[in-house]
Amino acid sequence: MTKRALLSVSNKQGLSDFAQELISLGYELISTGGTKRTIEEAGIEVRSISEITEFPEIMDGRVKTLHPAVHSGLLVRRDNGEDMKQLQELGFGPIDLVAVNLYPFKETIAKEDVTEREAIENVDIGGPTMLRSAAKNFENVTVVTDPADYDEIVEGLKRGDLTYEFRRSLAAKVFRHTAHYDALIAEYFTGLSGEEAPETITKTYEHVQSLRYGENPHQSASFYREVKEDRGSLAYAEQLHGKELSYNNIQDANAALEVAAEFTNPAAVAVKHMNPCGVGTADDLSQAFAKAYEADPVSIFGGIVALNRKVNKDTAEQLSGIFLEIIMAPEYDEEAFGILAKKKNVRIIKVDPSITETTGEKLVSVRGGLLVQDKDEGKVAVTDLRTVTERAPTDKELEDLLMSWQVVKHVKSNAIVIAGEDRTLGVGAGQMNRVGAAAIALGQAGEKARGAVMASDAFFPMPDTVETAAKAGIKAIIQPGGSKRDQDSIDACNEHGIAMVFTGMRHFKH
Template sequence: MKKRALISVSDKKGIIAFAQALHDMDIDIISTGGTKAALEAANLPTIGIEEVTGFPEMMDGRVKTLHPLIHGGLLGRRDLASHMEAMAAHDIQPIDLVVVNLYPFKETISKEGVTEAEAIENIDIGGPSMLRSAAKNFASVTVIVDPADYTTVLEELASGETTLTTRKRLAAKVFRHTAAYDALIGDYLTSVVQEEQPETLTKTYTLKQALRYGENSHQRALFYQSALPVPYSIASAEQIHGKELSYNNIKDADAALRIAQEFTAPAAVVLKHMNPCGIGTADTIAAAFQKAFEADPVSIFGGIVVLNRPVDLATAEQLSGIFLEIVIAPAFAADAFSLLAKKKNLRLLTVEFAEATNEPEIVSVLGGLLVQDPDDQMETAADWQVVTQRVPSDEETAALAFAWKAVKHVKSNAIVLANQQQTVGIGAGQMNRVGSVKIAIEQAEASGNIEGAVLASDAFFPMDDSVAYAAEHGIKAIIQPGGSIKDQASIEMADKHGITMVFTGVRHFKH
């Protein structure tokens, strides 16, 4: 009996050449709808699905391959006499090769303005069913879901049969593919019905690249991208120069991009080890970077820079004099790129500065995942409560607002000293809050930028010692969430030293 292949593809890339090769091997081709038309237009003979099933395609194509004469031909075990007897009794012919890819559900829901009805009609039912049937019976059936596998299959068929190893590998690929397809559908419908606590969480990601190693050289690492790409993200960034990104590069770049998105004026963010070491804003991107650099000219060495404006030559000249790992911006002027590209290892990336998405943040823990909404809330001066006798001046208010944006992105316990346009001292990740205060003040004093600086704390002061230490070093304005049982002690300490203090009522703890 001649071998049979069933071909029904949405993505027709390479299918004519593949089908021609099957025809040349004297393999009969069963096909459906648009695929059948495309093959016949190339003068390739096909058997219509209705010729196999005895039923026409119906319900706008919703029902065409869901039939025992199809699935029996896919699922029947060739090594079991009872299966072969059943197939013979019901005139079911074996199908040896299945080539199917699915309705473009992802592409459909990615379109702007897509309706729910359009999305539903692009949920493939027959395709996944055939793929799963064929994949389950990989002992006898070869199944292809990816055009990239055409060449391997043809090479093996030229020798008579595909190998069990290949069939098993392709079957695993099918189940990954259909699982990802179903995950997208489930995620879409979950969002439609606004289910906030689904009983299961199934996300799907696509391999973007294998990394040289993870956090350390002995750790294997891979980089996956969301199935529905997020425009403003390190996963969607385009690398235009430099060596391959590392695991740590990607994590740091992600953190820096999150900070840069807080600012609409020209802004520069310099980051090391998941914490900013300098943030600056100004009228030009070159001036903004200069402020970020001056915030901590020591820690910037080997850092990552994100700029929210295209890089011009003036900015590139500043960047080129420093050892940096990565520079990310919306674009690079030709002369700026030429200058920076002289450093062969400097990674240059472009990213689309789009609106932030509200996708959940997902973090792995042993045996599970933590999922939370993004911390995209930001309070303004209208939300603040002045709790001291002295109210902030306009200049202090502007500086407090800047510092409050910055401290949100510093690892807790977090303290940021800043003026209206730049951070001047950052204390991050200490086990007690006064320790962070001391680090931030020491840094600001070392750079000579503490004069007129304000202080932001991501969470409340548990005691008045942080306020007292800040007062000793000339700090005159503080912003913090409030909420401690000892708030009054901190307020009294501020009043004692003529410090203005505002409460935001919201904590921005970054664990």
């Protein structure tokens, strides 16, 4: 019996060569619409799907392969006598190979001016149905959805060794492909409908790279990215130089980018173990980096630096004088890149943290489940602040308070940040109590804490943190407020002449 192959693809890459190879292997080709035209233009004989179904393509091609002649040919079990008898009685024949890829739904919804109608018209119905039928019957049908697999399939057919395991792997790829496709459609229409907590949630990601290992060498890891392009993210960044990124590199680099995204003026952010260890802002990038470095010249060693302006020669020379794992910036001038690239292993990455195109969701896996929440995009302005002490902060103190608030948002809770003169001076991260975090931050700041400001990611349950700050010489504090004992902290500030403002917004980061 002549073997038959059904080809219906939106991606025409390698199609003509694949079709010619199938002809040489004795396959009869069946095809639809544009795929059929491409094959015919290559001078290859191909039958129309309508010849098989004895039914025309209708509704602008919406209905063409949804027919028993197609799906019985795909689903028939060759070792089941009753199946084969029924197929013969109906006048249908088996289909032995299917090559299908789907309408470009992802590419369609990625367009800025896409309409809902355009999206709907690019929801493929017949394609996924054929793929699922063929994949279900993978023991008897070779199913291919990726042009990258054409050559391997042809070679296997020539050798006559398309094993059960290989066919099953092709079927698995099909089910991943259709699940990915359906997840994109579900996410798109759920977004249009505005549902915030649907009864089920299906997210889909595309593989970027396999990593050498995870947090530790005994853990395996891979990096995936969201389908919707976010040019301000590491997932869509361009690595210009250096070693491959590790799992921990990616975590730290993402943390640095998120802090850098807070600032519109020139800023430099140094991160270690997902916490900012030094942040500086200035009128130019070189000065901003100098401030970030001075904030903690010890912790920055082996760290990650994110910058929000083009790197020039002066900044590059500063960066090259320190051992850094990763440097990230929107651009590098030619001389700056030449200086940085002299270090073989440093990862130089081109990414602009000011570009934010995220979905606004944060996903965290927990044992047996998934937590989903809005990203913490909360911001405060001077007009949002409420002065609760007898002394109001000066204009300069206000400026430093807001800067410290932008940073403390990205420090693991319990978090305290000491700042002054447009840079961080001390960071206390991830402590079990707030006064402990303050002691670490103030200890790091040392004498520079005198006249500086303090930010706390959450309210003070007791006045002990204020008392510790006062002994170190802190002059102004920013915190959310909201404790039953707020007045105790306010009284302590008044006693020591400290200005304190409430934001009304908490920034826990667990």
